[in-house]
Structure formats: C-alpha cells, structure tokens
Amino acid sequence: MQGIRQIKRRIRSVKNTRQITRAMKMVAAARLRRAQERVMAARPYAEKMEEVFRHVARHKQNLDDPLFQVHAGGNRVCYVVIAADRGLCGAYNANIIRKAMAHADQLEQEWKKEHPEGPGLEFSFVTVGRKGRDYLSFRRFFIMRDFHTGMDLPTLELTQRIAEYVTQAFVRGEVDQVYLVYSEFVSVMNQKPTVRKLLPLSMPKAENEEEEGAEGEEGKKAAAAGEPAEGAQEKTADHAPKVAQKARREGGEEEAGPKHWVPDYAMEPSPEVIFAKLIPRYIEVFILQALLEGKAGEFGARMTAMDNATKNAEEMIDRLTLSYNRARQAGITQEISEIIGGAEALKG
C-alpha cells in the first residue's frame, strides 16, 4: 500500500486534472451551441441554393461547364480532409482519417478491377485542420495544400479559398476527382464520418421522382412555374391564394379543365450566365456546410470526451479517497496497537 502522503498527493493531482477537463467540457459545450446555431442558420441558404441550382440546370440542356466534365481515364484522386486543429476530442480525428483511408482503398480496388494493367490510382490530399495534416504527412502522403481553420468558426472567406483552390486544380487537370471527407453532425454524441464527391459535379437529384414524371407530361411551361409551387404552396397561400391554387392544379394534381396561362420562367441575363455564377457558389455552399458540420461535430466530440474524462477523474478520486481512508485507518489502528502493546509490556 502506498504511503498516506503519496495518496494525498495523487488525489490532489487528479482533482486538478478534473478541474481542467471540466473546464474544457464547459468551453466545448458553449462553442458547440454556437456552432450548432451556425449550422442551422446556414441551412436555408444551402437548401435554396440547391433548389435554384436544380431549377436552372433543368432549363439548361447542355452541362458543358468544365466542372461537370468527367476526366476520362483520370487516375488522380484528391481528398479534402476536414479534421480538427486540436486533439482531446476522442476518436474524432482518427475516425475521419480512417474513413478517408477506407474509401481510398475501396476506390483503388475498384480501379484495379477495371484497369488490371497500367498505373494505379494516385492520391493526394488537401487538409483542413492541423490534425489531418499531421497524420497524413507523418504517413508520407502527398499533401497538396493545407488550410488552417483557427479557433473560430469557419468563415465564408476560408470556404471560398478552399473552393477556389480545389476547382482550379480540377480545371487545370491536376486532379480528376475530388472527394470531401468530413464528419457529419448527427447529434452531440454521434458524429458520422462521411465521404462526398465534390468534383466532377453531378446533377442534384430531384427530391421526388414522381413529380418529375408528371412534369414531363405537363410540358415545360407548366413545369417551370408548377414545380416550385410544391414547396412554396403553404407559404404563398396567404399572399396570393388564387395564383397558388392555379399552379397547384397545373403542377401537382392532374385535373381536367381549362388550362390557365402560366408565365414562363425568365432568366436574366441568360441561363448560361446564371449557371456560370451559380456553380462556384454551389460548391462553396457544399464546402461551408461540411466545415460547419465538422466544427460542430468536433465540439460535440470534445465535449463528450471531456465529460468522460471528468467522470473517470471522479471515479479515480473516489477510489483514491477510499484507499487514503483505509491507509489512514490502518495507521491509526497500528498506532493504537503499538500503544497498547507498549502499555502491556510496561505492565508485564
């Protein structure tokens, strides 16, 4: 058994640790709240952007933008790994990197199946956050570029720098595919490492396939004004009940009757110009969402990790206190028996 003094010192030390982990947990919790709010606040923009994007793309038949171009036979794959700048957040960083590695392995196997001869895949990495960079450079992977997130929540400016860098690399033909690896924020306790393909861009899928089919029959003009009404119906209803109903009849349920005139959906200056402006924004939204979710996840993971650490410290303190008391008790007992022993000896 340890000496009483050592145990006491241990207890004090663990108590200090507990104080630190508890403080870190509080900080993470506060930041988590802010990060979560940002994720929520960014969502409407992302949703509307996707809505507009889908809409324009439908009106523009040829998707000849270089960002849509599949590089035939291209074997250079780039991963944008969004990890944290700091550790002490459980398996958060490790999970993201593991996910990237697993995905890379899988891609490689598929590639080898299709191309048994010739060169394999070449991987490169763009890292956001120090932990990702540290790990990958330690493993001697090729890191094209490293971005710092800093302590604060990701900004639009950082997003734009990442987006610009990645799209430039793709357009210049330095990479053929770009994947985004980040941690999806499911809940405070649960972050899901996710891989999403960023480039070449593919068309966002329509939310409702049946809706698509119905629109085809209705013809383009009805589709242009009818489809958006599906989402906007409720909200527009109070402002313009008549128009909303008109569109409902034409876009949604197929109803016999006189066809109402629905104005064509105009795009100024032209669908092409709008599309060219839209694409970079769309990619930015994509990345921003990943950055924000990753950040929220990081704080969530840190909070959970620090909560566990605090609990462990408490448990340890309890155990140490118990053995301290025991040691103390044992000491007292021993002293008493020594005194009694001494007294007995004097008597005898």
Place this chain on the structure above:
Amino acid sequence: MTLTLGRTFRLEIVTPERTVFDDSVEMVIAPTYQGYMGVAHNHTPILTVLTSGVLRFRQEGEETRMAVSGGFMDVRMNRAVVLAEAAEFADEIDVSRAMSAYRRALARLLSRREGVDYRRAQAAMDRALARLKAVGISPRK
C-alpha cells in the same frame, strides 16, 4: 405602381450566415446585373443575378435600405428569394470599416505593381461602395 400598393408578397433574404429577412413586403428594388429591378406583387417568375449594391424594399409605405453583395434573386409564385453572399441593414453597417475597405481597394486598383488581383480589388470596392451607399455616404467627397 400605385396599382400594386398595399398588396404584398413574401421576401426572403438569406446569406450563408443567416436568414436576414423574411416577411411580406409591397415592393423590392434589387441591384441586378442589368440595373435596378423592381418587383411587386404578381411579378412574372424570374431568376436574376445580383451585383453589389443597395437593395430597397417597402413595407406599409416604409422604405428599408440594405447593402447586399453578390448573389441571386429568384422570384416565383409571389415569393422572392434573395440569395446573397452578404446582406446588412443600413443600421448594421460599420461605416468606418467600409470606408477603409473602400480606400484600400482604391489604392490597390490605382497601384501598378505586379501581382495585384484587380478583379478581387474591384469586387472589394463594389462591396464597400454598396455599404456606403446604403447608409447614404459618398466616399468621393
């Protein structure tokens, strides 16, 4: 124009940071690529590209001004959605910051050094000008 007065439609102004505005308005005048465009009740569906500039909207006859920079406006079914990179109400604008941003951009545009990203400087200048205009300040004085 008097015809549409009093009849409202929904205007939403969203940025990546937050939803800035979401309410019914009588009219909105937005800075599009081809000049200012007014939208009132029952406007034809249209999607336009916005530039940096002053966006104005009217609610019960009261006009509100705000600075927006870059983005799109999507009008359909009596609902106008402005997707802007940044949008600030006139009273939220940091005038001194906008002013110094304007001076910085101007200096950069006038300099003939190599490696100046003129497009970026021009964009920064447009943003600063939009903010100053929204609060009614002319930097050239």
